[in-house]
Amino acid sequence: YVYECNNDIHAHTSYYSNANDTYQTRHNTIFMGDQHDNQSLTTAFDPTNGYLFVAWKNSGGGIRYRLVKFVVSGSTFDYYMTSQITNHNYGDVRSGSMSAMAASFSETDGCFRLAMINSYSNLHIITFEPSISGSTPSITAKGSGNAYTSMNNTEHLWMAYNSNDNRFLITTRNGQSNDDKCYYYYFSTASSNGAITNHATGYVYSAHSVNYTRCEYNPHDNCFIVTFHYTGGLGIKQLDVSGTSI
Numbered sequence: 179y180v181y182e183c184n185n186d187i188h189a190h191t192s193y194y195s196n197a198n199d200t201y202q203t204r205h206n207t208i209f210m211g212d213q214h215d216n217q218s219l220t221t222a223f224d225p226t227n228g229y230l231f232v233a234w235k236n237s238g239g240g241i242r243y244r245l246v247k248f249v250v251s252g253s254t255f256d257y258y259m260t261s262q263i264t265n266h267n268y269g270d271v272r273s274g275s276m277s278a279m280a281a282s283f284s285e286t287d288g289c290f291r292l293a294m295i296n297s298y299s300n301l302h303i304i305t306f307e308p309s310i311s312g313s314t315p316s317i318t319a320k321g322s323g324n325a326y327t328s329m330n331n332t333e334h335l336w337m338a339y340n341s342n343d344n345r346f347l348i349t350t351r352n353g354q355s356n357d358d359k360c361y362y363y364y365f366s367t368a369s370s371n372g373a374i375t376n377h378a379t380g381y382v383y384s385a386h387s388v389n390y391t392r393c394e395y396n397p398h399d400n401c402f403i404v405t406f407h408y409t410g411g412l413g414i415k416q417l418d419v420s421g422t423s424i
Contacts, residue, residue, distance in 0.1 A: 239270030269296030321372025
C-alpha cells in the first residue's frame with residue numbers, strides 16, 4: 179500500500195494468510211521519497227520478480243521515482259531500494275493537470291511504462307527496465323516518445339496492460355479543446371528503445387464533464403473494462419480488442 183502524507187511517499191506491506199483470512203503487517207512504514215506536490219502519484223508491480231515501481235510529481239514539477247525489490251527467503255521478508263531519482267529530461271509534469279501520471283508493468287518483456295501529460299501538453303510515454311545485482315536494484319530508462327500531442331488540460335490518467343498482445347490502454351479526462359470526455363489511447367512501446375506505436379483512440383462516453391477514469395484488462399474475454407465518473411454518476415464501458423483495433 180503506497181500513500182502520501184505531508185508531501186512524503188510511504189509504503190506498507192502485509193502478509194495474507196489464506197488459512198484464516200487475516201492480514202499481518204510486514205513493514206509498518208517504508209519511506210519512499212519526498213517533495214510530492216499533492217497531485218500525481220502512481221505505482222505498478224511485477225508479481226513475478228517482486229519489483230514495485232513508484233513515481234510521483236515532485237514539488238519542482240519533475241517526475242520522481244523509485245524501484246523497490248522485495249525478497250522472500252523462508253520466513254524472512256526484506257526489500258532493497260534504488261536511490262530516489264528526480265528526472266526533468268522528458269518535460270515536467272503539466273502543472274494544470276490533476277493525476278497526470280499513470281504506470282503499468284508488462285509481464286511479456288519485464289518493463290514498466292510511465293505515462294504523463296508533460297509541460298508541453300504531450301502524452302509522453304517512458305519505458306523503464308528494472309534489474310538487480312546482488313542487493314542493489316536499478317532501473318534504466320530505455321527510451322520514450324510522445325503518443326499524442328497538444329493534449330491541453332488532459333488529466334486523471336489510468337493505464338492497463340493487455341497481456342495477450344503486450345499493448346497498453348490509457349484512459350483520461352480529455353481536456354483537448356475543452357472536451358472533457360472520457361478518452362482512451364491504445365498503443366505499444368518497444369522495450370529496446372521506447373519507440374511508440376499508436377493503434378487506436380476514441381472516447382467511451384460522449385457527454386462532457388468526466389472527472390475520473392479507471393481501466394482494467396480481461397484476458398479471458400480479450401477486452402478492457404473502463405469505469406468513469408461524470409456529472410450523472412458512474413459509468414462502465416466494455417472495449418473489445420480485435421488485433422490493433424478497439
